[in-house]
Amino acid sequence: MPEKLILNQEDIHRALTRIAHEIVEKNHGCDGLVFIGMRTRGVPLAKRIAAEIKRFEEVDVPVGALDINLYRDDVLSLGWQPPVRPTVMPTDIMGKSIILVDDVLYTGRSIRAAMDALIDFGRPRSIQLAVLVDRGHRELPIRADYVGKNVPTAADEEVEVRLKETDGRDEVAIIRSDRGGGQ
Amino acid sequence: MTAIPLLIVGGRIIDPSQGIDKVGDPFIAEGGIAWVAKGIEDLTPERYQILHAEGMIVCPGFIDLHCHLREPGFEEKETIATGTRAAARGGFTTLCCMANTNPPIDTRAAVEFIQKKAAAEGAVRVLPIGCITKGRRGEEMVEMGELAEAGVVALSDDGNPVADSRLMRYALEYSRSFNLVLIDHCEDVSLSQGGVMNEGWVSTRLGLRGIPAAAEEAMVARDIALAEMTGGRVHIAHVSTAGSVDLIRRAKEKGIAITAEVTPHHLTLTEERVIGYGWDNKKPSSLPLFAYDTNAKVNPPLRTARDVEALIDAINEGVIDAIATDHAPHEDVEKMCEFDIAAFGISGLETALGSLLALLHGGKIDLATLISKLTAEPAKVLGKSEIGTLKVGAAGDVTIFDPEAEWVVDPSAFASKGKNTPLAGCLLKGKVMATICQGQVVYKDDAVKLETIGRQTRVRG
Amino acid sequence: MRITNQKVEKAILSEPAPSLKQGPLRRRHILDLDDFTREEIELVLETADAMKEILGREIKKVPTLRGKTLVTMFYEPSTRTRVSFEQAAKSLSADVINLSASGSSTEKGESLIDTARTIQALGADVIVMRHYHAGAPYLIAQHVNVSVINGGDGCHAHPTQGLLDLYTIREYLGTVEGVKVVIIGDILHSRVARSNIWGLTKMGAKVVLCAPPTLVPVGLGPPAFPSVTMEPNLDRALGGADVVMPLRLQKERQQRGLLPSIREYIQFYQLDSRRLSKAKPEALVLHPGPMNEGVEITPEVAHGAQSVIEEQVTNGVAVRMALLYLLVGGAQ
Numbered sequence: 001m002p003e004k005l006i007l008n009q010e011d012i013h014r015a016l017t018r019i020a021h022e023i024v025e026k027n028h029g030c031d032g033l034v035f036i037g038m039r040t041r042g043v044p045l046a047k048r049i050a051a052e053i054k055r056f057e058e059v060d061v062p063v064g065a066l067d068i069n070l071y072r073d074d075v076l077s078l079g080w081q082p083p084v085r086p087t088v089m090p091t092d093i094m095g096k097s098i099i100l101v102d103d104v105l106y107t108g109r110s111i112r113a114a115m116d117a118l119i120d121f122g123r124p125r126s127i128q129l130a131v132l133v134d135r136g137h138r139e140l141p142i143r144a145d146y147v148g149k150n151v152p153t154a155a156d157e158e159v160e161v162r163l164k165e166t167d168g169r170d171e172v173a174i175i176r177s178d179r180g181g182g183q
Numbered sequence: 184m185t186a187i188p189l190l191i192v193g194g195r196i197i198d199p200s201q202g203i204d205k206v207g208d209p210f211i212a213e214g215g216i217a218w219v220a221k222g223i224e225d226l227t228p229e230r231y232q233i234l235h236a237e238g239m240i241v242c243p244g245f246i247d248l249h250c251h252l253r254e255p256g257f258e259e260k261e262t263i264a265t266g267t268r269a270a271a272r273g274g275f276t277t278l279c280c281m282a283n284t285n286p287p288i289d290t291r292a293a294v295e296f297i298q299k300k301a302a303a304e305g306a307v308r309v310l311p312i313g314c315i316t317k318g319r320r321g322e323e324m325v326e327m328g329e330l331a332e333a334g335v336v337a338l339s340d341d342g343n344p345v346a347d348s349r350l351m352r353y354a355l356e357y358s359r360s361f362n363l364v365l366i367d368h369c370e371d372v373s374l375s376q377g378g379v380m381n382e383g384w385v386s387t388r389l390g391l392r393g394i395p396a397a398a399e400e401a402m403v404a405r406d407i408a409l410a411e412m413t414g415g416r417v418h419i420a421h422v423s424t425a426g427s428v429d430l431i432r433r434a435k436e437k438g439i440a441i442t443a444e445v446t447p448h449h450l451t452l453t454e455e456r457v458i459g460y461g462w463d464n465k466k467p468s469s470l471p472l473f474a475y476d477t478n479a480k481v482n483p484p485l486r487t488a489r490d491v492e493a494l495i496d497a498i499n500e501g502v503i504d505a506i507a508t509d510h511a512p513h514e515d516v517e518k519m520c521e522f523d524i525a526a527f528g529i530s531g532l533e534t535a536l537g538s539l540l541a542l543l544h545g546g547k548i549d550l551a552t553l554i555s556k557l558t559a560e561p562a563k564v565l566g567k568s569e570i571g572t573l574k575v576g577a578a579g580d581v582t583i584f585d586p587e588a589e590w591v592v593d594p595s596a597f598a599s600k601g602k603n604t605p606l607a608g609c610l611l612k613g614k615v616m617a618t619i620c621q622g623q624v625v626y627k628d629d630a631v632k633l634e635t636i637g638r639q640t641r642v643r644g
Numbered sequence: 645m646r647i648t649n650q651k652v653e654k655a656i657l658s659e660p661a662p663s664l665k666q667g668p669l670r671r672r673h674i675l676d677l678d679d680f681t682r683e684e685i686e687l688v689l690e691t692a693d694a695m696k697e698i699l700g701r702e703i704k705k706v707p708t709l710r711g712k713t714l715v716t717m718f719y720e721p722s723t724r725t726r727v728s729f730e731q732a733a734k735s736l737s738a739d740v741i742n743l744s745a746s747g748s749s750t751e752k753g754e755s756l757i758d759t760a761r762t763i764q765a766l767g768a769d770v771i772v773m774r775h776y777h778a779g780a781p782y783l784i785a786q787h788v789n790v791s792v793i794n795g796g797d798g799c800h801a802h803p804t805q806g807l808l809d810l811y812t813i814r815e816y817l818g819t820v821e822g823v824k825v826v827i828i829g830d831i832l833h834s835r836v837a838r839s840n841i842w843g844l845t846k847m848g849a850k851v852v853l854c855a856p857p858t859l860v861p862v863g864l865g866p867p868a869f870p871s872v873t874m875e876p877n878l879d880r881a882l883g884g885a886d887v888v889m890p891l892r893l894q895k896e897r898q899q900r901g902l903l904p905s906i907r908e909y910i911q912f913y914q915l916d917s918r919r920l921s922k923a924k925p926e927a928l929v930l931h932p933g934p935m936n937e938g939v940e941i942t943p944e945v946a947h948g949a950q951s952v953i954e955e956q957v958t959n960g961v962a963v964r965m966a967l968l969y970l971l972v973g974g975a976q
Contacts, residue, residue, distance in 0.1 A: 067694060070706040070736075070969070081669070081970050083690070086697035120703040384863030390778035390800025390835060393862065469679040473786060475779030520755055521777035523798070 015148035071113035108142030186622035194236030199555035200572035244276025244580030249507035256285025269599035276580035339366035355415025425493035477525035512601020530601030540613030579622035732964035806839030821848035829891035
């Protein structure tokens with residue numbers, strides 16, 4: 001399948017650094033911040049952003065992992081069951097500012113599922129969204145607060161984020177495929 | 184009933200009672216066998232039928248020592264009419280029907296009921312078997328003299344054993360004055376209690392309570408001892424284990440008056456049949472969806488391959504005298520339920536020959552022995568000389584079959600009301616093509632040509 | 645004992661485990677553990693991890709099976725298994741309808757197949773059945789279009805119990821591979837023992853059975869079952885054991901005459917503290933419940949430090965949630 005690399009290792013690093021700074025700026029510091037990475041690749045991204053913040057603010061921001069598969073709106077019609085992993089909440093989220101972190105924002109349905117999941121855990125003060133790539137084609141009124149890169153795509157294309165922690169290398173690629181998009 | 188005289192041409196005649204295996208054309212007139220030398224010119228009657236048996240085996244009509252016709256009392260499972268029609272399709276011209284009806288056959292009136300019904304509605308000959316004990320309750324002997332006079336050919340409490348050994352002793356002693364054979368269903372109920380299939384690895388795998396082989400063998404041993412002691416005649420019904428075979432062999436060597444029968448299913452199927460359709464014996468542990476096949480639930484149960492081998496040897500050696508179907512029809516609803524509560528029994532009249540011929544095709548038995556076990560030997564047990572044979576003057580009972588014809592078992596096409604067979608959907612090789620009882624063609628496959636030669640016209644039947 | 649911090653770390657840091665990459669449980673029914681592959685069992689256990697986390701939350705509910713209906717048909721009395729399935733279904737937001745034998749159409753003589761078909765027509769998506777006749781779940785699975793889960797059939801199988809026992813052992817010992825498990829007692833009548841034999845041997849455990857000869861079924865071992873070791877002497881059997889599982893002495897199912905007395909059984913087969921000390925110091929004590937304290941197990945052992953019997957109950961809900969998710973979620 002033909003693919004085109006749109007972000008390389010340095011691009012990703014710079015984007016995450018910028019996002020880290022934007023988050024701290026917009027939230028006037030790190031008070032009450034909690035990063036929740038969306039499984040699977042949102043988790044290492046969240047950890048990297050938190051590490052970056054620790055580097056320049058010298059503050060440890062808690063990081064958790066969220067599995068949204070049990071909240072999906074298409075579970076019963078998929079024809080297969082996506083594997084589920086435990087969700088890990090590092091702390092009580094009541095009154096906290098949650099930063100949801102995901103690798104690709106597409107239709108917005110995953111984020112909707114994530115918000116449903118978070119509300120079951122408690123009442124955060126706010127939920128903000130940070131994504132590495134926004135590829136458009138929203139089907140729900142969802143928007144990202146922090147974006148690494150806007151990448152316009154066609155419906156028959158896939159955006160694949162690969163990270164050292166999960167795939168052995170850092171890069172983002174667009175792949176033209178015959179199957180329709182869907183996340 | 185006078186039937187049109189019938190000439191059977193072109194078949195290979197195998198009559199073990201006379202030691203015959205040759206090509207010939209038997210002729211039946213007035214319900215009895217007459218011989219005709221090859222030459223239709225020798226025939227004198229003005230009107231007769233010709234049945235074409237080219238490529239087929241012609242033998243005496245089969246005799247079933249053990250079947251359940253369910254009438255009176257259980258007509259929803261079978262009647263004498265439907266059961267005898269099933270017998271005809273299976274090549275059986277004589278049926279000995281068991282006494283576990285409701286009311287049971289323990290009085291002259293009950294015997295006469297069977298005889299009248301059979302005469303009016305039966306397609307083949309029906310010989311009643313009476314109970315050994317009143318009501319089959321196992322407490323008191325029946326009036327054997329009265330039943331003998333009424334015409335029973337044997338006595339049996341089948342369905343139940345005669346559990347009380349003292350009662351069995353007295354029954355054996357008493358039976359001597361009437362020369363009646365007692366057919367015993369050998370089952371030590373205290374050992375078999377609650378069991379629904381053979382006790383072995385399959386019952387453990389399925390979590391079902393098992394019936395150990397010893398339950399049968401214990402009572403076979405008892406009956407042999409009692410036969411020796413009393414001089415009465417014991418016939419062991421549906422032998423199913425290698426251990427029973429050993430006991431019977433030794434008894435016969437000692438000259439004890441004991442005979443025995445085995446069913447077609449005990450000669451061809453094992454306990455693994457219970458595991459069900461789709462069971463792959465290369466992955467013996469994995470149960471298929473269609474596990475727990477109630478059509479394989481029978482008493483005595485299907486046993487192991489070793490038992491099957493021993494039973495086949497016993498047939499060949501003559502340790503077991505006869506093959507009897509133990510035809511046990513049941514309604515669908517009694518089989519379409521959990522294995523534990525399903526009824527015991529296989530509807531076997533129409534598949535007997537087809538399943539037994541698998542032994543022939545597998546080289547385990549020869550044709551003459553097989554036919555003998557279905558004809559001459561059962562006649563000997565009953566002490567009747569006019570059936571089970573094609574000698575001149577014998578009853579006009581003939582079975583004609585094609586040992587190579589292949590067919591698929593379709594229970595919905597059975598004449599029997601009982602569709603309960605573990606062979607549903609199986610391909611069998613060997614089929615009854617025509618059955619003649621007392622000179623009357625009671626069953627004929629469409630492929631068999633039957634011509635009527637009349638006075639003037641020659642009509643193809 | 646709850647999930648340790650070690651597990652939390654592992655959960656955040658780890659990659660998706662290999663089995664999860666393979667895909668779903670490709671089966672419609674769960675009737676026995678005999679045809680589960682090792683991968684399928686691992687999939688169930690890992691999914692149960694996620695489900696157990698949900699049970700640890702404030703709101704123990706996710707919307708996954710909303711609109712689906714689970715019907716329980718329990719022909720044998722059972723509190724814990726039925727309630728466990730009910731909790732599992734409700735945690736996944738499914739609706740639950742409970743039927744029991746008494747007062748239902750079965751008393752009026754309706755056949756099992758007819759009852760199951762009626763339930764299907766009323767809109768059940770999953771039927772969980774417990775029956776005293778072995779093979780009953782197979783019978784209804786042959787006649788309905790919905791999924792059937794065997795909650796225990798006669799002496800044949802209790803697959804969900806086998807899975808939750810595996811899960812419990814894995815939770816405490818980290819793995820089942822190479823673990824020595826001793827099962828004590830009425831093997832003859834125990835569907836739990838049989839399902840455990842399947843599950844444990846498939847995952848690489850070593851199974852030892854210890855019982856008086858009258859309580860051991862004929863023909864255990866190949867080809868009916870995978871290989872297990874028999875050891876009639878309890879003290880010898882317990883040497884080096886990692887897991888000890890005494891079975892309930894089933895007075896109700898046991899035919900009279902299999903044992904001379906309960907007293908003798910206790911003398912030779914009861915699991916008490918002295919005997920337990922012959923196993924490894926950290927050996928786990930499991931029991932499928934309900935227990936006959938004072939018969940097969942003493943109260944000290946049942947409530948002692950090595951007992952994980954209560955955890956089995958929680959794990960039972962998690963494992964059943966996993967099964968419902970894998971079976972119904974995404975069923976074609």
